[in-house]
Amino acid sequence: MEPKISISLGRLKLKNPVMIASGTFGYAREFSDFFDLKKLGAIVTKTITLRARQGNLPPRTCETPAGMLNSVGLENPGIDAFIREKLPLLAKTGVPIIVSIASEAGWQEFVELARRLDKIKAVAALELNISCPNISRRSIVDSPQATKLLISQDSKATYDLVKTVRKATRKTLITKLSPNVTDIAEIAVAAEAAGSDAVSLINTLTGMSIDAQSRRSKVAAGIAGLSGPAVRPIAVRMVWEAYQKIKIPIIGMGGIIDDLSALEFLIAGATAVSVGTANFVYPRVTIEIIEGVRKYLRRNRIKDIKYLSGSLNL
Amino acid sequence: MGDKLQEEVKILSNQKVGKSYFLLRLASRKISAFASPGQFVQIKVAADNEILLRRPFGIHRVNKNTFDCLYSLVGAGTRHLCRKQPGSRLDVIGPLGNGFNYALTAKRCTLILVAGGMGVAPLVFLAEKLMEGKTPSAKRKVVVLIGAKTKSQILCEREFKKFGCSVKVATDDGSRGFKGKVTDLLNNLLRETRNPKPETRIYACGPRPMLKVISRLSIRYNIPAEISLEEHLACGIGACFGCAVRTRDGFKRVCKEGPVFPAEEIVWNQGG
Ligand SMILES: Cc1cc2nc3c(=O)[nH]c(=O)nc-3n(C[C@H](O)[C@H](O)[C@H](O)COP(=O)(O)OP(=O)(O)OC[C@H]3O[C@@H](n4cnc5c(N)ncnc54)[C@H](O)[C@@H]3O)c2cc1C
Ligand SMILES: Cc1cc2nc3c(=O)[nH]c(=O)nc-3n(C[C@H](O)[C@H](O)[C@H](O)COP(=O)(O)O)c2cc1C
Ligand code: FES
Numbered sequence: 001m002e003p004k005i006s007i008s009l010g011r012l013k014l015k016n017p018v019m020i021a022s023g024t025f026g027y028a029r030e031f032s033d034f035f036d037l038k039k040l041g042a043i044v045t046k047t048i049t050l051r052a053r054q055g056n057l058p059p060r061t062c063e064t065p066a067g068m069l070n071s072v073g074l075e076n077p078g079i080d081a082f083i084r085e086k087l088p089l090l091a092k093t094g095v096p097i098i099v100s101i102a103s104e105a106g107w108q109e110f111v112e113l114a115r116r117l118d119k120i121k122a123v124a125a126l127e128l129n130i131s132c133p134n135i136s137r138r139s140i141v142d143s144p145q146a147t148k149l150l151i152s153q154d155s156k157a158t159y160d161l162v163k164t165v166r167k168a169t170r171k172t173l174i175t176k177l178s179p180n181v182t183d184i185a186e187i188a189v190a191a192e193a194a195g196s197d198a199v200s201l202i203n204t205l206t207g208m209s210i211d212a213q214s215r216r217s218k219v220a221a222g223i224a225g226l227s228g229p230a231v232r233p234i235a236v237r238m239v240w241e242a243y244q245k246i247k248i249p250i251i252g253m254g255g256i257i258d259d260l261s262a263l264e265f266l267i268a269g270a271t272a273v274s275v276g277t278a279n280f281v282y283p284r285v286t287i288e289i290i291e292g293v294r295k296y297l298r299r300n301r302i303k304d305i306k307y308l309s310g311s312l313n314l
Numbered sequence: 315m316g317d318k319l320q321e322e323v324k325i326l327s328n329q330k331v332g333k334s335y336f337l338l339r340l341a342s343r344k345i346s347a348f349a350s351p352g353q354f355v356q357i358k359v360a361a362d363n364e365i366l367l368r369r370p371f372g373i374h375r376v377n378k379n380t381f382d383c384l385y386s387l388v389g390a391g392t393r394h395l396c397r398k399q400p401g402s403r404l405d406v407i408g409p410l411g412n413g414f415n416y417a418l419t420a421k422r423c424t425l426i427l428v429a430g431g432m433g434v435a436p437l438v439f440l441a442e443k444l445m446e447g448k449t450p451s452a453k454r455k456v457v458v459l460i461g462a463k464t465k466s467q468i469l470c471e472r473e474f475k476k477f478g479c480s481v482k483v484a485t486d487d488g489s490r491g492f493k494g495k496v497t498d499l500l501n502n503l504l505r506e507t508r509n510p511k512p513e514t515r516i517y518a519c520g521p522r523p524m525l526k527v528i529s530r531l532s533i534r535y536n537i538p539a540e541i542s543l544e545e546h547l548a549c550g551i552g553a554c555f556g557c558a559v560r561t562r563d564g565f566k567r568v569c570k571e572g573p574v575f576p577a578e579e580i581v582w583n584q585g586g
Contacts, residue, residue, distance in 0.1 A: 030553055055565060062546060066363055075565060281363075281366060283320060
């Protein structure tokens with residue numbers, strides 16, 4: 001019998017648990033040269049802001065051992081152009097489109113973005129990016145209570161923001177968490193308590209790489225976001241920690257590059273997985289992961305993927 | 315649409331052709347059939363993922379069912395690549411990007427190719443195409459200017475001559491040809507080019523400072539130029555927005571909208 005691999009994130013049903021992580025898939029059509037996009041579980045879009053953003057100055061990326069740093073800086077055309085030009089093409093893929101949103105200045109922007117997207121049928125869910133390391137930090141936190149720099153580095157700020165956005169939309173709401181914290185579970189609990197339907201973790205870890213000859217940071221922005229296989233053990237650990245404290249589904253990511261690494265996240269407690277950096281190297285990797293997970297379930301006689309989630313042997 | 319851009323290709327040869335230069339010949343019917351000059355391929359140089367990202371190389375020559383890349387030894391990735399043996403396979407994505415616009419209509423034209431260092435690699439393919447399109451009645455002149463630090467770093471002079479191009483060389487240390495920058499050589503040439511000129515165009519590939527000077531010359535002499543830019547590519551397929559270059563039209567992706575751009579589009583200051 002074919003194992004069941006469909007999953008749910010809140011009211012959103014996905015035919016399989018393999019998603020595209022935000023910011024790693026161009027406008028999606030770039031990948032139609034490599035595989036049939038319809039096969040994906042879901043696509044999370046590049047993070048969209050209210051106004052267009054040019055992004056950071058180049059160089060924006062550099063390779064690091066088993067990974068990379070990026071400081072793309074949320075380059076995006078802004079919500080209006082996104083809805084007008086990008087969304088129709090994304091919707092055509094037939095795959096659930098999860099729109100990632102962020103604010104450049106204050107919570108009101110999150111609310112406004114959520115309201116705008118709430119009315120659009122082609123939007124399957126919203127992902128709140130409260131964890132991007134590449135956006136001017138002071139500008140996003142305007143809560144007097146917020147003592148730390150990113151919203152997702154403060155459980156109270158996370159709670160308040162998610163609660164506020166929750167009121168503005170009926171869509172499935174996913175909160176994307178930063179690994180640059182002492183206790184990821186505490187933030188996950190705050191997101192759950194505020195009504196988030198699921199959490200995504202992890203966003204990139206902050207990092208730096210220096211060229212010794214020029215004594216300059218290899219990425220123009222200085223500090224940038226680390227991703228790829230190098231971060232995987234941290235990400236798996238964080239999924240496991242969050243899994244023990246929350247009931248809502250976890251979308252696990254960070255360094256997934258094949259079926260075995262995707263299985264690590266599922267076993268640690270993730271309901272679904274997202275693939276980011278690996279798309280750059282192996283554009284067909286998501287399809288191979290879907291096949292690999294299916295085979296694993298079959299071989300191990302697991303009837304439904306839900307029995308795999310959190311099945312870590314202790 | 316399937317997997318048309320990614321394939322495992324066989325290495326036919328991978329030879330040392332200079333002090334730290336290698337010529338890689340790969341078997342691919344698809345890439346040889348569809349590639350155009352200025353396009354590139356993304357090669358997975360190491361099978362494990364310690365060296366994670368692919369490495370971009372321009373398409374240097376195309377033959378029936380094969381294509382070549384000419385590369386220099388730079389760091390860990392190219393060191394891996396130069397050890398690959400003929401007969402083994404490489405995971406390659408390509409052809410990628412937008413190449414040079416070489417479809418010319420004018421009967422009389424002068425085409426100036428400017429290569430700085432490894433910039434010769436894609437220009438050999440371009441020169442071949444430009445000479446191929448030459449009909450007996452057309453007066454098409456292809457001049458190639460090659461710049462290098464020193465004599466031993468001048469590549470492909472013979473290939474260009476074989477196609478019938480006229481070749482001029484500049485070295486920083488004067489060990490061959492003109493002593494100085496290849497852009498000075500270009501400036502001299504443009505100054506001498508008599509009015510009214512037949513249609514003249516510049517095609518260039520090389521380090522950023524060279525391309526910047528060429529853009530200025532292109533404006534000063536009112537001669538259109540196409541330049542091939544380099545940026546660090548994380549994906550090479552338009553997915554990451556990491557290879558941004560500042561243009562008059564906002565940021566564009568070197569790997570997707572480029573690597574070849576009309577020179578006047580590029581905004582050179584502010585690191586962009
Ligand atoms: C569109 C394009 C076409 C190219 N064509 C050629 C070619 O035909 N022949 C050739 O010899 N070289 C070419 N290059 C440059 C070549 O990609 C680099 O020399 C190579 O990636 C160096 O890898 P490495 O691991 O040996 O060096 P390292 O310095 O160890 O590489 C570290 C990282 O920096 C990147 N990097 C280093 N130098 C460059 C560079 N100059 N441009 C872009 N990324 C770089 C690498 O890809 C890698 O991600 C091209 C680059 C681009 C963008
Ligand atoms: C080039 C690049 C751009 C990214 N852009 C975004 C973004 O816009 N929004 C976001 O929430 N995460 C962004 N991320 C983070 C990824 O979605 C993902 O959380 C992270 O890279 C870890 O997964 P990975 O190791 O599979 O890449 C980006 C990552 C990369 C490498
Ligand atoms: S290298 Fe990723 S978009 Fe160009």
